[in-house]
Amino acid sequence: MTSLDVLRNASALASYSVLLQVMFRVLTFLLNGFTLRFVSKELIGVVNVRLTLLYSTLVFLSREAFRRACLSGVSGTSYSWRQAINLLWLTLPLGMLWAALLASVWLFLLEQPDPQSVPYYGVAVVLFGLSGVQELLSEPFWALAQAHMLVRLKVVTESLAMIAKCIVTVVLVVFARDWGLYIFSAAHLVYTGLLVLCYAGYFIRFLGSEEASKKNFPLHSAGELLPRRADGEPMIDWALARLTWSFFKQSFLKQILTEGERYVMTFFNVLSFGDQGVYDIVSNLGSMVARFVFLPIEESFYIFFAKVLVRGRDVKSQKQEEVAIAAEVLECLLKLVLVIGLIITVFGYAYSQLALDIYGGSLLSSWAGPTLLRCYSSYVLLLAVNGVTECFVFAAMSHKEVDKYNFVMLALSVSFLFLSYILTWWAGAVGLILANCLNMGLRILHSLLYIYRYFQPSQWKPLRGLLPSPFVLLTLGISGAVTAQSEVIFCCDRGWLLRLAHIGVGAACLLIVVVVILLTETRLIQFVRTRLLPRYTKKRT
Template identity: 80%
Template sequence: MSSQDILKNATTLASYNVLIQVMFRVLTFLLNAFTLRFVSKELIGVVNVRLTLLYSTLVFLSREAFRRACLSGESGPNHSWRQVINLLWLTVPLGVIWAVLLGCVWLWFLEAPDPQTIPYYSPAVVLFALSGVQELLAEPLWVLAQAHMFVRLKVVAESLAMIAKCSVTVVLVVFTRQWGLYIFSAAHLVYTGFIVLCYSVYFIHFLGSDEAAKKNFPLHRVADLLPQRTEGKPLIDWSLARLTWSFFKQSFLKQILTEGERYVMTFLNVLSFGDQGVYDIVNNLGSMVARFIFLPIEESFYIFFAKVLKRGHDIKSQKQEEVAIAAEVLECLLKLVLVIGLIITVFGYAYSHLALDIYGGSLLSSGTGPSLLRCYSCYVLLLAVNGITECFVFAAMSQEEVDKYNLVMLALSVSFLLLSYMLTWWAGGVGFILANCLNMGLRILHSLRYIHHYFQFSQWKPLRGLLPSPLLLLVLAVSAGITAASEAVLCCDGGWLLRLVHIAVGGVCLLLVFGAVLLTETQLIQFVRTQLLPRYRKKHT
């Protein structure tokens, strides 16, 4: 497959992933707004912070390293898919081990919520751990689908799973509110069960079909999806296993950085369950764009960079055409996420209070919620840049460089936990966001240094993507001043008419920003139109 074909597939995957994440965030957004009217913020804090942390930790530590290794260039034509699948099935017993270990910690070492206000905590821990193990049953199928760009499968599976989860939650919250944590445990089991079911049904029908033969799919029978030994070959590819181990050490540290504030809240009790609930709701609101735009782009283009670039090789030892495409794509992606991040930062400051007031009423807008969301809008800019830079770095690093980077991640993890603890005592929930900003900035600096060194003696300078046009910066600065003044004068105690005027002011400023982007960022606009918009690309290919 040529680099152009890989780019086309990666951008298609990114587009569909964005659509999935948009739907997920919108449904979660509406679901949280609904449940806020029926359950306490303490219950939301336990579910969205403590139990979700158990699930995400279990799943991440069990599969992240396998995904990165098996989707990288190292699992290309020199590797047998039979051995790759055998390796991927190790995620299930590993998940069981993590479920037992983490379940014991969550049950016996953490402070249990008051059973009168938050009932059924112990069964909920078991059920959330079980849902994580259940999802791992689909891991070999997920990697197969990603490697062969079955983008519609992911869209359908995750869409149906999320719709089922939301439906179960709404019905149980309305009719069986007394079930407490059982409601959210059952909904999560339904979600992971639907994912496994959809992937299984698809591959049962796909294997052995004419479509599979036409695509030269490496597997032919349903039995090929199960672990088997191949005569004359080891059960697994040990070079790929070593790469997985390197990524595993890194993923453990990355999980601490990704979910660090939840670990501090869970293990150090710096915030009450109610404050944790408010923080999590604001965190979900602030991270909506990061999750449904930046994360899908990062996941999809990691596959692109990993397939186009030879891991651990310098530029001179690679095909210059493919390096040129990778450099151009990296520059455009950096410009894209930077522009989106700047827009979120500018408008997030002036509209945080109004957004929280509309979403959750005085429960969210009267306390520290607006300050949290304003800080988070600045953090989103760092998230955007870091996602793309690390996406490239992890695809280009050799195994030895990955091992060295693990030491950097260790230092960042320790510093982040210390900063989170100290800043939270000083500034409450805002301290978590400040600690995240500091650590994210250090990660970005490390990645920028690697990318600069990688392209240092070449004609390509992809880091120019971090330099927006002066006109765009000027329009953003003016918009920041106008919207901040509008909030001070019009929002948010003067009734809905003044609020609508405040929203209209922001709309006009946003249109001016879009106009500046269209006038000055022509290369970015062309990249978005031809690569990230499926309908347009189909007409011009």
């Protein structure tokens, strides 16, 4: 498979993943808005912060290192996939170990919520841990699907699981409200169970079929999905295992940075359960675009960079045509996410209060919600740039460089926790976002320095992607000033007619910004049309 084929497949995967994430976030958005009207904010705080943190910590620490190592370490042959699958199955016992350890901490060391307002906490901790272990059963299937660009499988599987979770939640919230945390525990078990069933069912049917033979799939029967020894070879490729260990040490630190505010809220009790619930809803709303646009792009193009570039080699030791494509893609991706992030930051300032008032009423808009959402709009800009820079850096780093970066992550993790604790006492929930911004800025600086040094001996300068057109920047600045004044005049407690006027002003400004981007960023538009939206391009041609 040539680098252009890999790029085409990665672009298709990114496009479909974006659509999938859009659906997920919209469903979650609607589900949170619905449950806000039936359950207490304390219950939402425990579910969305504490129990979700338990689940995400368990799953991330159990599988993230294995995913990164196996996706970049296998060559696509039957032999390498045999050992990769054996390695991936180790996520299950590791997950059981993490489940037992984390559940003990959540049950015996952390402050317990009031059983009157948040019933069945102990059982919910066990069930959320069980759902995490259950999801790890799908790891070998997920890795095969991701590496071989089985986009439709991922979309259908995760869509069915998410829809089922939403249906179970809505039905139980309406008809069994007294179940408390049982509602969300049952919904989560349904979600992870369906993921495993769909992935396993597909590969049991697919392997050994004519379609698998035509695609030269590395496995030939369902039995090969289980761990087994290849004749005359060790069970595990130890080079791959060492790479996994390097990523594992890094993943522990990355999890602290990713979920740092939840750890601070959970372990230091800086906010009440009710305030945690409101903060989590606001932060999820603020980071929605980052999750369903930037994260799929990061995941898909990490695979592209990992397959196009040889890990650990400098730029002169790489195939120059591969480096040229990688540099072009990196430059365009940087400009794309930066432009999107700037739009979110500019328009997020003037429309935060209106969005929260429509979504959750006075429960969200009368608290510090609007200020939180405005801060998050700026934080999204940093998330956008960091996602692209780190996906390149992690794909290009050698094993030794990955180990060295672990020390950087350690320093960032310690400083983040310290800053979060101090800034939260000083500025409340806003302090958590400020701490995130400072640490994200340091991560971006490290990645930019690595990229600069990597391409310095070559003719390519992908960091030029961080410089949008001056006309785009000017239009965004004017739009920010106009929409901010519009909020003062029309919003947000003066009736729906004036609110619609405020929305109209924003829509007009956004349209002008888009037109300026189309006219001035022609190379970026060409990249989006030909790389990120290949299906759209085919229809046009």
